[in-house]
Amino acid sequence: MTGREAVLARIRAALVDRPQATEAARTYQTAGELDATSVLARFVERVRDYGAAVVVTDDPRAAAGDALTREGARRVGIAADLDAALRPDGPTLVEDVGLSARALDELDGALTTCAAACAETGTFALDGCAGQGRRALSLVPDLHVCIVRADRIVETIPELVALLEPSAREGRPIVLVSGPSATSDIELNRVEGVHGPRRLVVVVACSAV
Amino acid sequence: MSQAARDARPKSFSRAAPAALANAQLRANIRHATRSIRAKRAGVVAEVPDWEELRSAAAAIKDEALGRLDEVLLELEAAVQAAGGRVHWARDGAEANKIVTGLVRAEGAREVVKVKSLTTDEIRLNEALEQAGIRPVETDLAELIVQLAGERPSHLLVPAIHKNRTEIRDLFRVRLGLPTLTDDPAELAEAARLHLREAFLRAPVAISGANFAAADTGTVCVVESEGNGRMCTTLPEVLITVMGIEKAIPRFRDLEVFLQLLPRSSTGERMNPYTSLWSGVREGDGPRAFHLVLLDAGRTRVLADPVGRPALRCIRCSACINVCPVYRQTGGHAYHSPYAGPIGAILSPQLAGETGAVASLPFASSLCGACYDVCPVLIDIPSILVHERGKVVARKRSGLEGRSMKLLGRAFATRIGYERAQRLGRTLQRPLVKDGWITRFPPGPLAAWGQSRDLKAMPPQTFREWWESRDRA
Amino acid sequence: MIDRVALFVTCLADTLSPEVGTATVTLLERLGVEVVFPPEQTCCGQMHANSGYPGEATALARRFVDVFAPYDAIVTPSGSCAAQVREHVSGLLDGDDEGVPQKTFELSQFLTGVLAVEDVGSGFEGTVTYHPTCHSLRLLHVGDAPLRLLRAVPGLDLVELPDAEECCGFGGTFAVKNADVSSAMLDEKIAAVLGSGAESVCACDSSCLMHIGGGLHRRGSGVRAIHLAEILAS
Numbered sequence: 001m002t003g004r005e006a007v008l009a010r011i012r013a014a015l016v017d018r019p020q021a022t023e024a025a026r027t028y029q030t031a032g033e034l035d036a037t038s039v040l041a042r043f044v045e046r047v048r049d050y051g052a053a054v055v056v057t058d059d060p061r062a063a064a065g066d067a068l069t070r071e072g073a074r075r076v077g078i079a080a081d082l083d084a085a086l087r088p089d090g091p092t093l094v095e096d097v098g099l100s101a102r103a104l105d106e107l108d109g110a111l112t113t114c115a116a117a118c119a120e121t122g123t124f125a126l127d128g129c130a131g132q133g134r135r136a137l138s139l140v141p142d143l144h145v146c147i148v149r150a151d152r153i154v155e156t157i158p159e160l161v162a163l164l165e166p167s168a169r170e171g172r173p174i175v176l177v178s179g180p181s182a183t184s185d186i187e188l189n190r191v192e193g194v195h196g197p198r199r200l201v202v203v204v205a206c207s208a209v
Numbered sequence: 210m211s212q213a214a215r216d217a218r219p220k221s222f223s224r225a226a227p228a229a230l231a232n233a234q235l236r237a238n239i240r241h242a243t244r245s246i247r248a249k250r251a252g253v254v255a256e257v258p259d260w261e262e263l264r265s266a267a268a269a270i271k272d273e274a275l276g277r278l279d280e281v282l283l284e285l286e287a288a289v290q291a292a293g294g295r296v297h298w299a300r301d302g303a304e305a306n307k308i309v310t311g312l313v314r315a316e317g318a319r320e321v322v323k324v325k326s327l328t329t330d331e332i333r334l335n336e337a338l339e340q341a342g343i344r345p346v347e348t349d350l351a352e353l354i355v356q357l358a359g360e361r362p363s364h365l366l367v368p369a370i371h372k373n374r375t376e377i378r379d380l381f382r383v384r385l386g387l388p389t390l391t392d393d394p395a396e397l398a399e400a401a402r403l404h405l406r407e408a409f410l411r412a413p414v415a416i417s418g419a420n421f422a423a424a425d426t427g428t429v430c431v432v433e434s435e436g437n438g439r440m441c442t443t444l445p446e447v448l449i450t451v452m453g454i455e456k457a458i459p460r461f462r463d464l465e466v467f468l469q470l471l472p473r474s475s476t477g478e479r480m481n482p483y484t485s486l487w488s489g490v491r492e493g494d495g496p497r498a499f500h501l502v503l504l505d506a507g508r509t510r511v512l513a514d515p516v517g518r519p520a521l522r523c524i525r526c527s528a529c530i531n532v533c534p535v536y537r538q539t540g541g542h543a544y545h546s547p548y549a550g551p552i553g554a555i556l557s558p559q560l561a562g563e564t565g566a567v568a569s570l571p572f573a574s575s576l577c578g579a580c581y582d583v584c585p586v587l588i589d590i591p592s593i594l595v596h597e598r599g600k601v602v603a604r605k606r607s608g609l610e611g612r613s614m615k616l617l618g619r620a621f622a623t624r625i626g627y628e629r630a631q632r633l634g635r636t637l638q639r640p641l642v643k644d645g646w647i648t649r650f651p652p653g654p655l656a657a658w659g660q661s662r663d664l665k666a667m668p669p670q671t672f673r674e675w676w677e678s679r680d681r682a
Numbered sequence: 683m684i685d686r687v688a689l690f691v692t693c694l695a696d697t698l699s700p701e702v703g704t705a706t707v708t709l710l711e712r713l714g715v716e717v718v719f720p721p722e723q724t725c726c727g728q729m730h731a732n733s734g735y736p737g738e739a740t741a742l743a744r745r746f747v748d749v750f751a752p753y754d755a756i757v758t759p760s761g762s763c764a765a766q767v768r769e770h771v772s773g774l775l776d777g778d779d780e781g782v783p784q785k786t787f788e789l790s791q792f793l794t795g796v797l798a799v800e801d802v803g804s805g806f807e808g809t810v811t812y813h814p815t816c817h818s819l820r821l822l823h824v825g826d827a828p829l830r831l832l833r834a835v836p837g838l839d840l841v842e843l844p845d846a847e848e849c850c851g852f853g854g855t856f857a858v859k860n861a862d863v864s865s866a867m868l869d870e871k872i873a874a875v876l877g878s879g880a881e882s883v884c885a886c887d888s889s890c891l892m893h894i895g896g897g898l899h900r901r902g903s904g905v906r907a908i909h910l911a912e913i914l915a916s
Binding site: 002003004006007008010011012013014015016017019020021022023024026027028029030046049050101102105118120121122123128134135136139140157158160161162165168169171172173174175176177178179180181182183191194195196197 | 258259262263265266269270272273274275276277278279282283292293297298299300304348350351394395397398401402405406409410423426427428434435436437439440443444454459461462464465466468469472478479480481482483484485486487488489491493494495503505509510512513515518
Binding site for chain 2: 691707734848849851860895
């Protein structure tokens with residue numbers, strides 16, 4: 001008998017009491033109540049709470065460029081399919097085409113877009129679609145500048161998960177980011193900056209009126 | 210005998226507790242740490258107006274998954290395979306270790322990076338790897354601390370909770386060769402970062418656990434704070450995930466519930482810094498090979514007990530541990546189990562079939578119920594503790610306690626027997642009573658009472674004797 | 683309107699702290715409630731249930747239900763026994779509980795919830811701090827009922843107990859099976875009691891009071907452990 005057969009047999013034997021196993025009704029909140037302005041404001045507030053810098057702008061290209069300059073980033077990794085309209089002048093932009101891990105490590109930062117964001121928790125989500133690049137790009141360099149479209153910010157986690165479900169079905173890896181990396185392992189005090197990017201700048205792009 | 214070997218010898222909780230209680234530094238660290246995290250948790254939970262609905266939903270989703278676990282696992286297997294991953298099934302820890310070691314060997318790797326995984330602690334994977342000549346590098350800061358110190362983890366979520374910053378500084382100074390390191394937490398974190406960066410960039414194989422795996426999309430989910438999880442699940446060529454079968458949930462959508470409950474319950478944050486979700490492999494992004502090892506190791510035994518089964522809902526948040534007044538006194542090592550505190554007291558005995566030192570764990574509780582109040586998946590821990598006590602008692606031969614309980618049960622079964630027992634107690638206590646108190650105790654079970662307390666003596670008249678005399682008057 | 687109750691005094695109070703029973707009777711009669719004491723009562727079975735002896739616990743649960751079924755309401759001065767009856771007896775008896783759990787009340791819940799009184803005419807004087815026992819707090823959800831009753835006593839000065847909701851460490855047989863940890867928890871509770879400056883510590887459970895009172899006496903602290911019923915009946 002293989003391990004698979006054995007484990008399945010044990011499970012079936014264990015469930016001989018035929019417990020209830022149906023999907024229950026969902027009575028928790030599945031949608032937000034705030035208007036768009038409040039959603040944006042909450043997102044900004046919650047991201048700042050984590051110690052990430054946030055800029056709200058109608059010119060994300062310029063804002064990203066300023067952020068990168070301010071952080072002293074000279075060589076910045078980008079996805080090969082990052083929209084030209086979002087590529088700032090200033091830093092040297094290095095397209096991540098098969099860069100080794102060490103090459104990524106030698107960059108000063110990374111600039112990406114994202115798939116969507118959640119205001120309640122100050123979270124943005126990466127799913128590798130246009131402008132985001134592969135996961136290593138926004139992980140290895142010590143600085144991540146992320147452009148978040150205001151119209152892709154939802155209020156609640158259930159709404160965020162719903163937006164990401166199609167990508168999950170497609171087999172796209174997803175990363176949820178809520179602030180720079182941190183640890184609570186020293187006396188349970190939260191200390192910022194361990195392995196993920198220690199500096200995070202979120203550029204919220206509102207469409208120009 | 211080394212500390213590690215000493216720790217490895219299983220002891221019952223009541224035998225292990227005195228050493229822990231005598232360690233004032235440990236108790237102070239734990240008291241400080243749990244107090245601050247409890248406050249944080251309370252704050253972020255208060256923000257969530259539908260917290261109770263989320264708890265109910267989480268319990269229902271877990272119960273649904275457990276109730277048809279074979280179907281859910283088969284669905285998960287199919288989805289992971291469709292996404293280019295491979296699924297292995299392990300009856301027990303030894304089999305899982307053999308599978309993992311084999312996979313690592315097949316890659317020709319002598320070193321693996323590891324994300325913290327209680328499951329791999331449970332099956333002692335590191336020891337198996339070391340025996341096979343493979344060096345496991347723990348990459349969670351606390352696991353690194355514990356590994357460097359040659360100890361075992363003492364808390365489910367914060368394994369080095371028993372160490373304060375000064376102790377960590379001293380450890381790093383010696384083991385990482387940093388003689389001028391201070392005890393500033395930021396500096397300590399930086400030291401760990403630099404030390405591990407190299408390992409991340411060069412390791413060919415990584416091993417992780419998983420918090421959840423959604424069966425419909427085949428998505429495995431790892432929740433973390435430091436970024437080492439992302440490093441391990443993204444950079445190496447090969448990723449091996451060892452996951453207890455109870456972690457499988459039916460749908461990707463179900464994550465919307467757990468991602469709200471877990472961070473708030475564990476670290477007291479609205480959301481943890483990083484959550485990684487992946488399914489199989491993805492060309493050009495991450496490992497080229499993914500292996501999911503599904504582990505039983507006693508979980509089907511827990512599943513077979515309808516009363517104990519809810520213990521498998523556990524999402525390893527550690528909220529119960531942080532509120533437990535018993536844990537706060539002793540820390541995790543006294544439990545001699547990777548799962549400590551309230552959840553450890555109901556899960557470990559069940560996984561082991563109520564045998565060995567862990568059979569003492571259900572009694573390591575005053576049944577105060579604080580754990581049930583905070584459990585995000587509504588595990589009625591006190592009730593399961595009582596149920597487990599019944600199972601342990603039923604297994605043991607009847608000793609002094611069993612005989613006393615039966616005697617007392619018989620005495621209470623009739624009015625005559627009960628009143629006779631009262632009069633007998635009053636007679637027997639006479640030589641011990643002084644000024645209405647018993648302050649010295651003969652050897653025996655009562656001596657344990659007398660350790661720290663006096664005992665009020667039985668008064669000359671019971672309540673019912675008073676009532677009867679009043680009735681007659 | 684309930685004007686007649688059966689008293690479940692509990693095996694512990696009956697034997698070790700009869701003053702709690704007499705105080706409960708005095709108090710209820712003062713409030714115009716007739717008290718009946720069914721002498722066939724023995725024990726609710728909590729200790730056996732919690733220690734892993736469900737067989738004995740079930741037999742005692744059956745006896746409890748049979749003894750108390752004829753009455754409209756049962757009052758007990760014990761949070762833990764009330765919790766055992768209300769929350770666990772029905773399960774032990776597979777639901778065959780003759781409706782007894784629903785009509786069993788812990789004293790403070792009976793006073794504030796059923797009789798709807800807070801000022802019970804107590805002449806007690808002194809500073810008191812209140813320890814909410816785990817069963818009354820978390821199983822019965824008595825909430826602030828005991829505090830409201832204490833605050834309504836004119837001569838009583840109520841002071842807050844630091845970290846009040848922490849378990850005192852009694853836990854039934856836990857107190858002797860894990861005496862070391864139980865004692866460590868008791869140390870903290872006593873430190874809190876002494877830190878409050880109160881002359882007395884009050885609770886709704888004789889069991890916890892036996893443990894806390896025993897510790898206070900061992901230390902020669904002079905602080906008295908007193909049951910809520912005794913304060914209210916004064």
